[in-house]
Amino acid sequence: MERVDPVRVVDLVQTVKTALAGGLAWWMAGVFDLDQAFLAPWAAVLVVHETVYKTVSRGSQQVAATFFAVFLAFGLGITIGTGPWSIGLVILVGYLIGQLRWVKEEAGTIATTGLVVIATGSIAQTDLLASRLIDTALGVAVGLAVNLVVWPPLRDRAAWSQAEHLPGELGAVLRDVAGGIGADLDPHDVKAWIRAIRKVDVHIDQAWRLLWQAKESGRMNPRRSQPTGVRELRKVLHQLEQAVADSLSMARTVARSAENRTDWDESFRERWREVARGTADAVDAEDVPRLEELGEELARMTEDFSQSSLEPEVWREYGGLLMNLRNVHDALTAAVQWNHEATPDKRRSKRFDDPREMLRRERQAGESRRRLSAARGGYSAEGERTPEHTQERTQG
Known part of the structure; x- marks a missing residue:
């Protein structure tokens, strides 16, 4: 049975929660007979973020931005009217206020809300101005409540899931490189390797984003679960980033060798290909002992060729490929070991203690x-x- 991807599960749940928050805010706006009821679901939808902390942070900024916008538009409308100058000034001043650190994420909200208030003639109706503030605050409160009560998101498993796929992707590239090295190397193959390596790099960036979300998701979260293994995951991602750089260097070295028509020692070629292909296969099988054996073989190979009478230019090329392969192998070995040690039940530590329970x-x-x-x-x-x-x- 195929395992469910935690990244997709969390995204799907957040989508459902966003829809729930919008519908609930609209219903509550009808219950309270609000004048501008559409603002409540609008604010609720915008405030449901991937972490509780961000929901609280952005929600408070959104309420503050609405207050700024309403009072700014009211002040400009009273002093200079509702003409083009007031529209231009409300946008300008709105974005300037948005440079403040505690409303920086909502600079556009200040400007556009002020624009709407002036353009719709709401300045002459103070009850509508108050209603806009109340409706927005209600929507933010509903969005926050939904994100707090309905399965508050913890993104740690999503980060782990994203990172689990990375060794296999890099191993697949390594297998392609091992299979493509030969006298009849096609330059288009090298370009395909580089594209695949850059794709892995993009996926590593995605894992980093999920990792930072995982750290943030534990803040203000009523589930109190504490994401664990963050330090280990950070270390693995750093190693995989280095492995990506070494893989790119490896591919370019092979490409230059093909362009210069360098005659490779057949023994070196076969042993290098065997270690590279074996590393990729062991990563797929999550065979840590086999990876350790291949590491020893790589060390023996380095020792053997360092003692041989090779030309300096040839040895620089061989030495670069051996160093690249060693770094990639070590990073993949560490990633596979990490996957073995960090099983799903160990990835989240026990919940934070409830202070009342601790006192009892x-x-x-x-x-x-x-x-x-x-x-x-x-x-x-x-x-x-x-x-x-x-x-x-x-x-x-």
């Missing part, structure tokens, strides 16, 4: 210590006087 357990432990001390005549398990008994004797 502390009181119970204190009661147990006092009862045990009383039973032993005021002595601890180590034979020392307990602080409680010492205090009682002093007061006596």
